[in-house]
Amino acid sequence: MIPETQIISIYCDIDNFCKELDGYVENGLIEDKNKTAKRGPKPILSESEVVTIMILFQLSKFRNFKAFYTTFLATYWKHHFPRLPSYNRFIELVKYSIMALTMYSTIKNGKKTGIYYIDGTCLPVCHLKRSKRHKVFNGTSEYGKTSVGWFFGLKLHLVINNEGQLIAFKITKGNVSDVKAAYPLLSKLKGLAFGDKGYIGKKLSEELMEVALKLITRKRKNMKDAEPITALEKQLLNQRCIIETVFDHLKHHYQIWHTRHRSIINALSHLLAALAAYTIEPLKISALKLLSKTPN
Numbered sequence: 001m002i003p004e005t006q007i008i009s010i011y012c013d014i015d016n017f018c019k020e021l022d023g024y025v026e027n028g029l030i031e032d033k034n035k036t037a038k039r040g041p042k043p044i045l046s047e048s049e050v051v052t053i054m055i056l057f058q059l060s061k062f063r064n065f066k067a068f069y070t071t072f073l074a075t076y077w078k079h080h081f082p083r084l085p086s087y088n089r090f091i092e093l094v095k096y097s098i099m100a101l102t103m104y105s106t107i108k109n110g111k112k113t114g115i116y117y118i119d120g121t122c123l124p125v126c127h128l129k130r131s132k133r134h135k136v137f138n139g140t141s142e143y144g145k146t147s148v149g150w151f152f153g154l155k156l157h158l159v160i161n162n163e164g165q166l167i168a169f170k171i172t173k174g175n176v177s178d179v180k181a182a183y184p185l186l187s188k189l190k191g192l193a194f195g196d197k198g199y200i201g202k203k204l205s206e207e208l209m210e211v212a213l214k215l216i217t218r219k220r221k222n223m224k225d226a227e228p229i230t231a232l233e234k235q236l237l238n239q240r241c242i243i244e245t246v247f248d249h250l251k252h253h254y255q256i257w258h259t260r261h262r263s264i265i266n267a268l269s270h271l272l273a274a275l276a277a278y279t280i281e282p283l284k285i286s287a288l289k290l291l292s293k294t295p296n
Helices: 004-028 047-059 065-076 087-107 128-133 178-186 202-210 231-238 241-252 264-280 287-293
Strands: 115-124 142-146 149-161 166-173 191-195 213-217
Touching (some): 047 065, 047 264, 065 087, 087 166, 087 264, 115 178, 115 241, 115 287, 166 178
Parallel strands (some): 115 191
Antiparallel strands (some): 149 166
8 A cells, every 4th residue: 555655745746736837827817807706615625635636546456436535545544634525525626636637747757768659549438339329428539440449439649768657648539540649749859769550651750850759660561662770779669568568557557448437527537647646656667678688
């Protein structure tokens, strides 16, 4: 279980981040002279407390948030959150944490090492047979196809460095191609990027070369004019499986593969909290260490 010192450390880091974020937001807002006071009760928990609870759930071993909140958090960690509201009231507060979770996952990314791996994975929102009568993600999800078949839902695109740390992410509809989502994720990076055959595209490679990033993928058999790669680049490309390990960790440890969501807001907050938790505790893997063990 999570040590109490780590809980305090996570909360302090998130609280400082939320205060700084609120300062930037308030300075950028235009003053509304006709603004009226909001009706209804004010939130008992602060935004940083809500974000902390969402992340602590992802770092725990619980698979059910209601069980985590009502049985564990309210019993053993109540002294950390003395103003803890009821479960139903907390669910109403989750929507206010989406912006903070998004910015935290984006800004608290890994270090730029010059070696990156990019890939995308499907996030089905329901079984394919129920897609015609699915209502929760109606208008948001689309049909997509992967190497294992069709699905109905969203796509999560990730960029990690060679140490397994999260660099960038993007959530799209299921029918968005990997090539289309790649440039916004890679345009601010320099060095080498490795992807699968889904990222083959002359235009994308040329655009990334202009920003000093070389995209290396496996070649199709009919590609006669393929640019040759060095032995080191080939060996790094063979270690592309580390991003599959990260996806597997997110799906099974943080449970981002969930097809029973009752609202889009809760689904996105669950996914963003998982990504934020991964930035705090990333997998300790390294493509270079695997490379050093590879026989010559």
